[in-house]
Amino acid sequence: MMRELHVSLNQTQKVRLQAAFQHLSDIGSQASSGLLVSVSDTIPVNNEDGILKGHGTSERDGQVVATVCGVVERVNKLVYVRALRARYKPEVGDIIVGRVIEIAPKRWKLEINFSQDAVLMLQSMNLPDGIQRRRTAVDELNMRTIFEENDVICAEVRGFQHDGSLHLQARSQKYGKLERGQLLRVPAYLVKRRKQHFHDLEQYGVDLILGCNGFIWVGEHVVPADNEMVEDQESTLKDKEQSYTPLEIRQNICRIANSVRLISALGFAISVDAIIDTAEASKSSNVDIKDMLGAEFYVQTAEREVQKRISLLKKKRG
Amino acid sequence: MDLLSDDEKKLPQVSNILPLLKRGIGVHHSGLLPILKEVIEILFQEGLIKCLFATETFSIGLNMPAKTVVFTNVRKFDGDKFRWLSSGEYIQMSGRAGRRGIDQRGICILMVDEKMEPSTAKMMLKGSADFLNSAFHLSYNMLLNQLRCEDGDPEKLLRHSFYQFQADRALPDLEKQVKELTRERDSIVIEEEDSLKDYFNLLQQYRSLKKDVHDIVFAPKYCLPYLQPGRLVSLLYASNDKRPSFFTHEPVTWGIIVNFQKINNLNEAADKRPEDSQYTVDVLTRCMVAKESETKKSIKIVHLKEQGEPLVVSVPLSQIVSLSVVRLYIPKDLVPLEARENMLKVLSEVYSRFLKDGIPLLDPEEDMKVQSNSYRKAVRRIEALDRLFEKHEIRNSPLIQQNLQVFHDKLELSAKIKLVKKSMRSSTALAFKDELKARKRVLRRLGYINSEDVVMVKGQVACEISSADELILTELMFSGSFKDISIEEMVALLSCFVWQEKLQDAPKPREELELLFSQLQETARRVANVQLDCKVQMDIDSFVNSFRSDVMEAVYAWAKGSKFFEIMELSSVFEGSLIRAIRRLEEILQQLTFAAKAIGETELEEKFQEAVKKIKRDIVFAASLYL
Structure with missing residues (x-):
């Protein structure tokens, strides 16, 4: 320990x-009564039908094995392994704090401790004037007045796009740049x-x-x-x-x-x-x-x- | 139209409508194939269809004006009965008459083939548009999605809803109502109110006791043996005015039993004991027949001495007051009028013979062998009450009837005030507040959220499912139901979620599918029970029955790769409805794919994807012509 x-x-x-x-x-x-497993340990499932294999599990030779070290969790027939020490895995609705590392067309890229950089689109945040409208080219040019590189900002996970990228949103007064x-x-x-x-x-x-x-x-x-x-x-x-x-x-x-x-x-x-x-x-x-x-x-x-x-x-x- | 394959061009709906369209006649309703519907709409807009037969669907949403609108009927079937068109519907439909820039005026023709009250006609033609009322309701999916956001407070959402707004706005009206009702109540002044109240209460007590006794004596197990044909019975008959009367003795008349029978209630299960079922007794008595219209007759039982026809009517047991010892001989044939008239003559003779001390009655205890403590107790109390009545000072007051009537009105007003006040209270509080609490309880009980309102694994799955019952689908998923069955079976099972229409003669699905369906029903019942436990108002049976197995077979075949005309033969539903169902099915499958991804079950995810591929083909997903 x-x-x-x-x-x-x-x-x-x-x-x-x-x-x-x-x-x-x-x-x-x-x-805790949970079963601790490490990678490649077999998880006993006493051969029920229709076992659902969730995160951190895989099937090998007809047996369910763990692919991460962690605690075995069961919900009805779902079996998954909750990793003890894992990288951050975003879920919709999570509040995250991140640092701007790049400004790309219509978006900021943020480092958020995930395996990829998160994307905050210009359209998924409130403009400083507080008006709901289409974002114009001028807005795009003025993006640096909102956030610059190395700014620390706070946002919410909006969801995964179809291409697998992680999108954030900051449509609230409490999200945005963090200072001091x-x-x-x-x-x-x-x-x-x-x-x-x-x-x-x-x-x-x-x-x-x-x-x-x-x-x-x-x-x-x-x-x-x-x-x-x-x-x-x-x-x-x-x-x-x-x-x-x-x-x-x-x-x-x-x-x-x-x-x-x-x-x-x-x-x-x-x-x-x-x-x-x-x-x-x-x-x-x-x-x-x-x-x-x-x-x-x-x-x-x-x-x-x-x-x-x-x-x-x-x-x-x- | 070349989008369709050759097989689909041979569909009866397609081939039948072509000659009609060539002659400039079109048909438009929701059961059409979507592509046909679009073809007809486009042709209509181009002015190529001269005459279109359409349902109400055509009147809403689309911009499809015509020169003339013809109503073939002024009533419409709304699911359980034919009713007059509402003014809102009339406005929508008649508003289609007259094309802007083309016609000078639009013509609207109403075909009225029955008598219509001027007031209903006025309501329909001149009435205002339908009120816009909020149909907002809570769903678990909404709740979960709100809960997993940081500032997502479901209460806040509710407070800003249109529903809440309407409830708030109705408040002053309700207050006014209360005020008016209170004023009305206070304006009623009665002399000697206290003693009157006393008397009234006594009367109420007396009535309820009488009813108790009646219920005991006329429990079918006691009275059935005595309902032989020919026995004289006394009946209640309704006095002309509808107001409740306040006599201690209610108006009765006499009749002769002809027969009795059980009411066969279709909904009731067959295994109920005979004692519990309802009986009606056919009684020959004097009736007044009033003709209301050509088809309807209203029959009212009147007193023997009054004018009227002798008729056999069925009355419920509750309307019979007492049974007499006397039995008369009844001729076998009661159809001729004279036979009945004669019977009644005999009856009135009996009546006048016993006029002095009434026709002797069957004694419940001695003759009918009613043995029950509660009966004896009730009888004793009635006797006591009788004495009280006699002693009561107000009994002899000449105005007793009117006073009682007024008093009764006053009581009714008070009850009304209470009711309005109650609805006021519920609208000052946050609408849905109780339901919100109850629904959260359900989610907690089923393990979707934890005690701190944080969304758990199950909740994440339910979050993804928005176009079908999220709880049941999630439960099915977590019980592994989708895992072991083939893709086709899975698609068939899911079809139960999207199909709501009721078919009378739907064929039973085959055994494997039936098994899956019963699994679904079991889950539904379980979830419904939990919801009921948590005080969410619902009817378990109707909830369970809202899942229909009617199109399972057809959808199964479709997923197997059958042609569309083949699956149409498997079910007796409209093409358009089936296509809608399959399209919704695809939507659910997409959502389930996301849900499977959320819990990291890749095999299931692939399975759902595969299913989407299998059903997304041909005519069902033919591209819209508008795009």
């Missing part, structure tokens, strides 16, 4: 961390699909976007702009340049970002609750932002997670 760590631990810390992980794996083995914050990359499997991926952490004045593709955005809170854009756009632009993010908020952003880094380094699932929890803990125990990634707090976080899971387990058993 040990993950690649970049922290140097002293002897006692090492022992404590090992004990914590031991606990976790104990609890984990109690809780940090982009973090974590393994995509740590981010679980939820009802909510946009979070406004009011006590910190920070926006948190947990992209399903493992890109996480921590940035200054922005008030969603009104649909009718103000006419004197230039003056607002100037205002923006002049205004700056206050130091306190910058610190908060860093604190949250470090919490995310810490949780992902420990290999725990990333959720808002976990992030806030960690950030609060660091604040209450007076850990400096820069020390959050240090050895001591690292071990403490692991131990806190153990406590949390134990109490959860107790609650479940009543």
Whole structure:
């Protein structure tokens, strides 16, 4: 269960961390009853008729074998393997954060941690003037005023086209360019699909976007702009340049970002609750932002997670 | 027309219509082959068809004006009965008369071959267009697609729907209605209201008790042995005005039993016990016959002493009040009028002979051997109530009848107010809110979404299916039903989802297909039960029966590669309907292909693709002439 760590631990810390992980794996083995398989393992299907072989499975010599390492899942007669550590696989409706890498005719290409670049068409996003209309050649020429290369943007997965390319859409005020914050990359499997991926952490004045593709955005809170854009756009632009993010908020952003880094380094699932929890803990125990990634707090976080899971387990058993 | 193969040119529909078209006569209805329909439409627009016989389909959507529109009838069959045309339909159809730029005026001819009330005629010809009402309804597919988007909040969608808008707009009207009704109710003032109320309640109680007793005594197992021909029975007869009467004793007359029979209800299963079924009794009595029109007669039972014809009528058991001990001899032949008249004379004689203390009745307990505790209890309570009535002060008031009537009206008004208020409440709340909740519950129960409303694997499959019942198809897919059957069988099974018409004499599909169909019905029943458990309002049987196996055989043959005229021989449906069904089938197959892709089942995906290839050929998918 040990993950690649970049922290140097002293002897006692090492022992404590090992004990914590031991606990976790104990609890984990109690809780999950799923069958773990690795590549080419046979999946027992007791010869029922009409077994459906889903993702991560294949048929060989009349037997169902796994093609990835993971947990066997069954839904009625469908058998599939949920990979433990896999690349991000988009599904329709996922919220993703990505970086623009290329501007092509009528489209932006985004790097989103998938096996191919995603496509955001000019027509599948709202224009800055908020008017619904056909996109003209002028709009196409002005594409760089909306997003430039290396901009970080947030969008939703619209679906796969017939040619297999992945299309995104950003038809909402909350999608679009992300500024004044940090982009973090974590393994995509740590981010679980939820009802909510946009979070406004009011006590910190920070926006948190947990992209399903493992890109996480921590940035200054922005008030969603009104649909009718103000006419004197230039003056607002100037205002923006002049205004700056206050130091306190910058610190908060860093604190949250470090919490995310810490949780992902420990290999725990990333959720808002976990992030806030960690950030609060660091604040209450007076850990400096820069020390959050240090050895001591690292071990403490692991131990806190153990406590949390134990109490959860107790609650479940009543 | 050269698009069609030689075989298809020989289809009866094609070869029959050609000579007609050559003479400038056309036919247009929804059962035509699409290509024929288009040919006729184009010919009509070119002015090459001088006379077109068309159904209502022609009046909607297409821009096909004519000089003259002729209605051959003013009634139309709408599925269960012939009704007058609605004004909206009339506007649509008559509006086709007159071509812009060609005709001075359009001519519309109505062929009326029966009597038409002026008011209905006025409604039809001068009425306004049909109201635009929202037919919006929730579907699981919509719900799932909303749920898997980040900001997709189904409630928000509902709140902005036209349906909600209409409900909101109806609110002030309802309020006004409540106000008016309340005013009306309050304007009714009755003296001594309390004691009247008391009396009224007593009366109600008395009635319900009487009814209980009646139900017990006239349960078929007790009374059937006594329904012999010739027995005198007293009958209820409706008084002239329709308002409920408030006498403690209702008007009765006497009649002679001729026969009794069971009502054969077609819907009822045969295994019901005889006691449960309904009976009618044929009774000879005096009736008033009123002629309403040439074909219809209304028969009303009147009192013996009044004018009327002696007739044998069937009455339900509930209309018989009591049975007497007296039995009369009935002549074998009651057809001649005199025989019946004589019988009634005898009857009135009996009646006048016993006038003093009434015709002796069968005693339920002693004669009819009714043994039941509830009967005895009810009888005792009736006696008690009788005494109460006698004591009641208001009984002797001269205005008692009118007062009771007014009181009754008042109560009815109150009930109405309650009803309107209830509908007001439901429209102030979000329309569909309860249904939304119930449907989410169904999805959770079936494992389409989890407790946090995140769409699961099954939900992803259902998301892809939008043109047929998504739940059942998904369930079938996940139970592996499509896996082991051949492509042709699969196509035939799917045809049940697209075919809705009911055929009377549809041949049963062969055994393998029948087996698949019963599998489908089983799944449908299961899903329907879950939905019912989750309080989604539905009728299980009609839901299960909405899947029709009628065209399975034809579609099976089509997927096997049969010619179109061959499959037409297999079923007695219109060509056009079958083609529509197969086209929809192709759509579903495409969606299922995507669904199979979503769960990563490549074999199934290929199978669906293969099926699409097999059915997408020839006349069914002939390109439209408009393109």
